[in-house]
Amino acid sequence: MLALEVEYLMGRVIASCHDDRKMVEWPPHPARLFAALVAAFKECALGDTVRDALEWLEALPEPGIYANPPEHGGWVRDVCDVFVPVNDPKKKTKSVLPDKRLRQQRWFPAYTPNDKTVYFIWNDAALDEQKATALQEVAENVTYLGHSMSPVRVSVRKDLPENHAPTLTPHPQGTLLLRTTGQGRLDYLETLHLQRSENASLQPRLGRVSEYRIEGTNTTPSPRSLFQRIYILRKEQGCLLPLESAYSLCSLVRKALLERCADPLPESISGHLTNGEPSNQPHMAVMPLANVGHRHADGHIMGFAVLFPEYADTHERKQLEQGLQKLQRITLGFLGEWQVGLLDAESLETAAKTLQPETYTTAHEHWATVTPVVFGHYPKNKPGKDALAIIGQACRDIGLPQPAAVNIVPGSCFNGVPQAKDFKRSTDFQRVGHLKEKMLAHITLSFDQAVQGPLLIGAGRFLGLGICRPVIRKEKNHAGK
Template sequence: MLAVEMTLLGGRYRASSFDDRRKAEWPPEPARLFYAAVNVVYQSSEPDDAEVEVLRWWETLGAPEIACSEALLRSVVDHYVPGNFASSWTNDIQPLWREVERHQRSLMEAQSSGSPSDAAKAQKALDKVIAKVRTATERYTRPTGKESLQVMDRVAEVLPHRRGKQPRTFPTAVPDDPNVYFIWRSADPTAQQRSTLDAILGRIGRVGHSASTVSCRITDDPPDPVWVPTSSPACERQLRTTDTGLLEALLEEYERHHGYLEHVLPARLTGYVRAGKPSTVPTRQNEIGDWIILRFKSRQQLPISRTLDVARAVRAALISHAPDPVPPLISGHIQGSAEQLRAPHMSVLCLPNVTHAYSDGYIQAAAICLPDDLSPDDRTTVLDALDRWSAHAGGDRYRLTLPGGLSRDLELGVLDADSGALPIRAPVASRQFWARRARTWSSVTPVALDRHPRIGRNPDLDELSAAVAPIISRMCERVGLPVPESVTASPVSVWSAVPPVAFGSRRGFPQYCVGGRRGDRRFTTHVTIEFPEDVRGPLIIGAGRFFGYGLLLPTPGSTRTASEL
């Protein structure tokens, strides 16, 4: 057995939930402890080989049991704090700093391409713009003795109490007991591994936010667990944990972003339940089975408004590489007919990065969704079509061609059921990320209604919601979901990174058309749905659900806290 004791020195734990930055995380995720250990080991330019080997052993241990007390999750409110830069500084040379960031990205891309000449050109361009920054800094900061009162007032903004204030949040959990234990029952470390790991743990100063100072050590007498991992769909928490290959994925991701680019720490999502507490299985859709994840290669992502184009292109690629005649499972049509298949068949979803305030709204991966209880022969048919698609593109990628001739490269992720076996590069590119449980759900891609609501030309939100609610209720019933308690419809999503429904404009999501761009148009709208009980995702509804429309996520703040369970 291996058990790690983590003591919160300040008596509180400050960390945001990975899927909702306004929600405090509790219990602490096991992956955070691993991230902290990797950080202290690789602070040295030449990390100790023995410590690296211990990290590689640690990542294979999987999800631990967790022993911790209940915690009070503080209400999250906006705190207005001074910004890092005064307006007198940022207004003058902020464009130059953005140019520095752009050239830094170009340099990293050139270095990763392996071309010395391109790297040298990029380094020269970066040095040139940095020289401009130095010149501009000297020009704007050198006093002349003739400054006006207005200029002197702006210069005084460099003092913290004179700077403009920006809203920030500090999600915090205050536990009854500051000690948290991570327990791997089946682990059998050698004396050397225990000694090396204990030395690494002793150097960890914080987990989560920098204000969450901790002290960590190996212990031989942990208490009984409170949270235990489970592969059951009746999980109460989704926590990030480790898996084989996580250390390598972290190093590769750092080589890509170097702290300059937006990034998400790799992890595996694992379901947890309270020890000894029977859990009720929340309602789930009865037609959604495993997903096959195809990730977009770095810097080839597309905006979420291209969802229909991506989904239809993936389906077209599979049809072109499927056996003849094309199986109804892939085509969605009765064989030898244009009539749509009513039985569950393959669908394609686009998985976007939209859940954070600073999300870019770009599609990270496409998911080929297979029906539940799929026969082995049908599964083999889909996998064979994938193999032929990959072989046609050279064997190491999936070349996707979109309308207008635009092409993108995809790479295979993991055949991702609830017990997926490989670490993921970003949580959003995983079925488990979308398979959470909540009562209130909001659309990430708009829902295409199967009939037009009876509304006027310019309805207000109340009129729109009243007209859409009965249609949404019938669609939920048809896919095995309970009748909603309330439905709110709007052309705008609750997720800030999600564009609105276009309604004739070229911006935002286009309306869904049955049979392609010139087919029968369906009314599309964003929705927020509240169910009378917990519903477990993935949640996809509407006429466009086989092409990525109607994908929903738990509304921010709707997932249950520890004190409510």
């Protein structure tokens, strides 16, 4: 395991929330600690070994945190308005005496916790001696966290004191939002520092935000699909493709990705057994990401997501990720090629909504198709009941409960989505012998409780068909007739 111990030497923290300068930030957010480590790394010029350790640290999952929440004791200081002299403008050649400087309003919110020590805890981190030494080297050069009036001592630990288990843990249904890090944050902070030499007013982007819950609170997690590892690739250059070509595009993406993954290919990536037979277990899926669901949507594909089962072996996941890093071009035959880029956590912050995983994973009771479902057989005389049974089994196949209601509808709820018959008429789809005779239909489905996606169902779910999105009221208002 890895734990970073932060001791507030004055017994108090002075740090403002990013969205309210009069409120103290407590517990300290993981992103704040990481920024302090990066500042120490740059100020002390600690070298490539430390940089590699920071890149490793930023890519770890969200840490657990030991810190006593304000409601469990401590003292919050009243916040007063303070007017302080501003710095000299850079363009002026002469300094301005302090009593002549302009003054601006500032606040210094403070909190004195019962326990002045905080632990950031990664229980499953594979920490070796080289990384531990490098992290300790940068940690011991961190002098404060938040304002300079709250000095700290930071150190690396491989164990925890007794009775110091995390009091805050990452949880999809948590109510406490904390800023965390993701791959690429170090590069972003370094670039921002260079940009601020020209424009000091630039502030860092918020970055990744994760839900946390206070241990001991009752939080019932929403059921979620098996596909919780999501990799987003954006089209950087290439022709426009309509959503009707989703199956063909996803097939080409799968082929290109398999060529770039190291052999032997496991069942979780290839979707086939060693004897060549199709696997009946969840495996890698490719999902189109199209411009749909708003007033001006035109349905063209903007990129795609590669989904991987949550329970897959770590080695197999790394094998897939190495293949994704090499995937830069998709050959489209006479249409030329697409140039694509794998988006990291920082790039996703400014990406279009349709490229953000939350668009397809947000917990909700009501869902509808973006690409039509391929039914294994035609529903019988009572289509409502038979469709419910068919889709119910499809939901159970990806780890979700039986839906309460399923309706076959003539068109999607989302603006910009073609009708199911348009998918079936496409030339590419007609060449797929085992699918062209099957029934395609858009559906809506409702659950008795909120469920988390990605929700992909039906016979074509691994190659871009049967993709669903939550039906948010705002999207309903913009849906086409």
